[in-house]
Amino acid sequence: MLHKLFEVAAFAAMTIASVALWFSADALPVSKRYAQVDADLWPKMVFGALAICCAVHLAQKVAGLIAAPSGMPLSEDEKLEAYRPEGYHLRLALTGGLVVGYFFALQYIGFLLATVIFLWAGAWILPFKNTAAKLTFAPVFTVLLAVLFSYGLQLSLPRGTGVFYDLSQALF
């Protein structure tokens, strides 16, 4: 039931967004020379079609909700699909947050520090007994990767800002 309401909300949002983006395409600056094939030609076609499709699907969803508010009995497949193990949302939020945190850490404290910390933290989300492996894997993997990219391939890695930039630059 909750999932169905979520779907209705999502498709409603998409319908509204496509209409809004259609108008934002309409407001794009006009080019004199390419007036007949201007920047808004294709976006309008795409967002127009998207708005119609989303609206149709939204109507189907709403109709389904009204016809059978409690939902149809689920098939085996759907039950399996809908099954969420204990702690699912917690782990999802933790992992997602960690990845986003890693992204920002890369920019501020540079590749080496950020990666070691991220790998350490990541190893603790799922149960895994071998603590020694958890502790050693992060620095080893980080250093190997840094050596491969920086020295082997001469590709640059994120260096961070301020003191971290200088530190990173001294190393790779």
Next chain:
Amino acid sequence: MEINVLKALGSAVVTTSVVLTAVAAQAADYPARTVEVIHQYGPGGGTDRFIRAIAEPMQEATGQSFVPISITGGNGVPAYVSFLQRPANGYTLVSLSPDDVINAALGRIDLSQVMPLVRIQYDQGLLLVSKDSALKSLDDLLDAEKANPGGIKVGVTGSAGFDDALIGLFNEKAGTELATVPFGAAEMVSNTLGGHVDMMYEEYGPTRGLIESGDLVPILLFSDERLPELPDVPTAKESGYDVTLGRWRGFGIKPDTDAAEIETLVSLFRDASANEGYKKIEADSALQYRSEFQGPDEFKAFIDEEIATYTEIMKQLGY
């Protein structure tokens, strides 16, 4: 194992360059590591190749590498923005070209945040037709245009960039209405050869193979004088249309970089641009005729002049 092979190759390169190391006078310990050159064009493109070519003698002189970093797309704005995000420590350069000047003229970027360092190449462009084209000369082009104004389509690369400005200026001077159709560099050539567009604009270097085989026929040159490689191709100037704009290539650096390092770089570039190996690469693309080396002051004056020129052109083009 492949890393080992690479290292073996790498050390061979390093050994030769160490042997050839000359001591730079101005800043003794600069450059102490790899210098990165950010540019907005694809890997393997003209500018990427130019940076690699000019970097060769500089690497021999310093033992440090100068590597091109390609940040493509967005008409070069992302490349310029990432240059601005780097610190002013002398290890990041940015390539400068008319595209950057046009971006500045259109208000997309602010060129006062970069210090022009050196200008090295100054190219000249051509209008080219396919060998099957009915248009064989400038006169054919002007006649066809008179019969059907706006009917001639010219393939160009980039959107609202250098090629567009040049064709726009030519239209202005010649009273024509050539329409530009932006393509990727490869598709522009294939569409011209396939007869889908009437002609295209490109420099001599990238089209040399197709000109020599006769598949592409140059009909007009945008420069002050004819090219010795193409003695039969008239310049726009001699035909009475004063369009001599060319694509130039140079480098910029953060204005607050250490002055001694800037001096080192300028002299490194000056020596490199006179290097025999580099000169040969220039000559392969007929680049030697207008490519006069410019240091920071001349280059600054040149860019200011270019900004004024392009601002005027872009305004006339209706941007």
Next chain:
Amino acid sequence: MLDAFISAAGYMLGNPMSFLLIIFSVIWGIMFGAVPGLTGIVGVALLIPFTFAFDPTQGMLLLGGVYVGSTFGGSISAILFNTPGSPEAACTSLDGYPMAKRGEAGKALGIALAASAVGGIFGTLVLMFAAPPLARLALEFGPAEYFALAVLGITAIASIGGGSLIKGLIAGLLGLAVALIGLDPLTGVARFTFGNMMLLTGVSFIAAIIGIFALAEVLQRFADGLHKAEAITEVSTKLPSWAEFIATKATLLRSSIIGTIIGALPGVGATTAAFISYSEAFRWSKRPELFGKGSAEGIAAPESGNNAAVGGSMIPLLALGIPGSATTAVMIGGLTIHGIVPGPMLMQNNSDLVYSVFIGMFLANVLMLVFGLRAARLFALVLKAPYPLVGPAIVVLCMTGVFALNNNVSDVAVMLVFGGVGFLLKSLGLPVASFIIGLVLGPIAEVSLRQGLILADYDFVAMATRPIAGTLLLLSVLSLAYGVWGQLRRRPPQDPPNPQAEPERA
């Protein structure tokens, strides 16, 4: 021609170093393809400085081998970790990973490898014997034809996900919408960038697919916890049986032809070839319902298509000096540095070089069979390592790879966002395949439509009735109708009678 082959073979036998270089370059290419974010273009570009140490022919052999190896390499990580190592392998994830999850990783890798070799060898043979006429054929393709080709691919979005028509359409249109972000390629106007300068480049395709596939998968598996995670248990790379492989022969042939032709078109390369091969395989398949769930044809089609495109994209390069793809554009750079002028005269003036490249690419495809299997076994070892360690390491690899590709932090941000998008698409039951097809083909369709309209003086009918374009457009319409009809016909009778419940089945 035979003389040229003999002379080139003589050259190669006289320079045993050539063979070492081919072996090295194939392995190097497979590795580059397999590591997420590091694509064949990077692999080729990084080796260019080293070609200085060799003569131009050996340099080209080196670059060609990397190109061949990397196109296959991407499929290894796509199949084992749902992490397309390079853009051309994105399609391989769609069926390769589900098959691996079923415990048939070896079979999936085997099909990918064998299909790659078949496609690669087909493309190389066409390159050897028909390069000049095919290059001339490619010139017949103007914007109108590119548009028709893109439309042919795009019409697959409605049916390819196996779900409902409307959901496929929505997903595909979302892909088309995302592809709009960035600078308009014609007028230079910023579209839907919301003031972000770095977005002017547009959404980086490799960043987007790594987010949608790899990041979403790591998130999913971490959220599921260890007990639900369907670990890939069978690590051995058991090859598919001969019969299993032969069953895909029609797909292999069709995809190889499609791949070679698309490869030969300038500006479109292996990625487009893989997607169009995939959608055509789906369209003509006797078992389309298996697509997306680990279909052998679904692996064979994109892999033979993208490897055939390698040979294909060398056609305009060697016959005309025009690069057929981004990677060959880098190779042109490598040639000119050696003072060789790429152009129609190349085949006459440097026939030893050209024919050595033919032989070299052929050998590279054969060697790929040998080393691909070994590389796959090596990568498969990672599956034995504990996922709590491997999962975060995949994230790190993806992020650094995507960053290193363009030195662009916003590409990494794009990857993160698309991790979320992938998750959302899945929970809304929208087919990922349709979304990605929209993302790949959208820009080609838009730009060529507008270019074509300018060239046809804004007369769409004139544009759509050109012979090749018209045929392709007609084919799209027919196959769309056929697909819709097939979907209606296949509707299983045991479905609940309530019509409203129908679209619920994702």
